[in-house]
Amino acid sequence: MNVAVLSGKGGTGKTLISVNLAAVAESAIYMDCDVEEPNGHLYFKPNNITEKDVAVKIPEVDHTLCNGCRQCVDFCKFNALAYINDKLIVFDEICHSCGGCSLLCPEKALSEKDKVVGKIQNGISGNVEVHTGILKIGEPSGVPIIKKMLEDRKLREKDPTQASKLTMIDCPPGTACTVMESIQGADYCLLVAEPTVFGLHNLDLVYQLVTLFDKPFGVVLNKCLGDDHPVEMFCKERNIPILARLPFDAELGMLNAKADIAVRKSEKFRVLFSKLLDRVTNEVQHEATSHS
Amino acid sequence: MKLAIPMDEKRFDSNVAESFGRAPYILIYDQETSESLFFDNLAATSRGGAGIKAAQMVIDKGANALLAPRLGQNAADVLKAANINVYKTIGGSAKDNVEAFVAGKLNLLDDIHAGYHNHNPGGR
Numbered sequence: 001m002n003v004a005v006l007s008g009k010g011g012t013g014k015t016l017i018s019v020n021l022a023a024v025a026e027s028a029i030y031m032d033c034d035v036e037e038p039n040g041h042l043y044f045k046p047n048n049i050t051e052k053d054v055a056v057k058i059p060e061v062d063h064t065l066c067n068g069c070r071q072c073v074d075f076c077k078f079n080a081l082a083y084i085n086d087k088l089i090v091f092d093e094i095c096h097s098c099g100g101c102s103l104l105c106p107e108k109a110l111s112e113k114d115k116v117v118g119k120i121q122n123g124i125s126g127n128v129e130v131h132t133g134i135l136k137i138g139e140p141s142g143v144p145i146i147k148k149m150l151e152d153r154k155l156r157e158k159d160p161t162q163a164s165k166l167t168m169i170d171c172p173p174g175t176a177c178t179v180m181e182s183i184q185g186a187d188y189c190l191l192v193a194e195p196t197v198f199g200l201h202n203l204d205l206v207y208q209l210v211t212l213f214d215k216p217f218g219v220v221l222n223k224c225l226g227d228d229h230p231v232e233m234f235c236k237e238r239n240i241p242i243l244a245r246l247p248f249d250a251e252l253g254m255l256n257a258k259a260d261i262a263v264r265k266s267e268k269f270r271v272l273f274s275k276l277l278d279r280v281t282n283e284v285q286h287e288a289t290s291h292s
Numbered sequence: 293m294k295l296a297i298p299m300d301e302k303r304f305d306s307n308v309a310e311s312f313g314r315a316p317y318i319l320i321y322d323q324e325t326s327e328s329l330f331f332d333n334l335a336a337t338s339r340g341g342a343g344i345k346a347a348q349m350v351i352d353k354g355a356n357a358l359l360a361p362r363l364g365q366n367a368a369d370v371l372k373a374a375n376i377n378v379y380k381t382i383g384g385s386a387k388d389n390v391e392a393f394v395a396g397k398l399n400l401l402d403d404i405h406a407g408y409h410n411h412n413p414g415g416r
Contacts, residue, residue: 079341093342
């Protein structure tokens with residue numbers, strides 16, 4: 001059961017909700033796909049950490065074989081290659097690793113080499129396996145790292161006991177390529193929003209995204225003050241279920257600011273997130289039966 | 293000497309384009325013959341790396357210098373490899389800038405921006 005948590009902007013509570021839902025489950029996987037600034041590990045403080053690099057393929061030129069035909073330059077849709085002063089130049093950061101140029105080169109002057117763009121850190125925190133994607137500073141796209149994390153997850157799903165395991169996918173903020181990649185394998189999407197006018201705008205962005213991807217979804221409102229709000233109207237008009245309304249609560253804020261996991265520190269919040277997890281599980285099962 | 297200038301319109305007396313890589317046209321002005329040739333900038337609509345492709349075009353058309361208001365890092369790298377100097381335009385038309393260049397009034401462009409490649413709508 002893969003649940004992606006997303007929001008139109010940063011700071012709405014994606015990590016708070018992903019971390020606490022994973023921690024309140026009997027056993028779970030927490031995947032931090034916010035690879036530009038992963039912070040879930042600050043809460044889990046995982047042990048037994050293993051690391052592996054994630055690399056992409058980029059072209060390498062053998063200048064002794066290149067005859068300057070420029071087929072590769074004309075082929076590249078991203079203009080990652082230029083031919084200047086009788087020499088082919090590769091722009092690594094522009095390359096999207098499609099491999100087309102090295103397939104095309106009639107002189108076999110182009111081959112592919114690995115370029116490390118980041119790493120995945122795996123560790124354990126009690127009942128939770130913590131997977132953290134980390135993009136190397138200066139790299140333009142986190143997509144290859146997220147792709148690798150989800151591939152690893154998919155391989156394990158061949159085992160039915162692993163497939164049913166709760167996996168919380170903590171997405172990057174917004175609606176960019178990295179978010180689209182993160183929700184690909186999700187059975188359900190949780191949209192986190194603040195009940196403000198700005199929050200409504202951001203909710204609408206992710207609402208459009210998950211609709212486009214035809215994903216079942218529900219909304220969690222965070223930092224609620226209890227009064228009626230346009231966000232509630234927005235959900236009501238579109239029949240979007242609001243699965244929980246987390247209060248604007250000083251105690252929750254304090255625990256979170258200390259990088260404590262609320263459900264591991266307080267019975268009150270254990271009950272709150274446990275209810276939310278039940279609700280999400282029901283929604284996922286309902287989706288599974290109504291689509292089979 | 294041949295000068296390259298990014299243009300919004302195909303007229304010598306119209307303004308220099310704000311952007312290099314995404315300008316619709318590239319003007320190649322030949323100082324010896326006073327001839328202006330306008331080329332469609334094939335990079336203008338490309339998905340990425342427009343600066344690289346536009347710079348490649350400037351080189352392929354045999355330009356010796358580029359006059360532009362600003363330039364991205366990738367385009368600058370390509371032009372540097374080809375030993376093409378870039379001069380900062382002073383506003384106004386291509387004609388004004390060619391005259392200023394001839395009079396030695398244009399400075400070399402040295403503040404290269406990092407490009408506009410961070411496409412993350414709604415993100416931070």
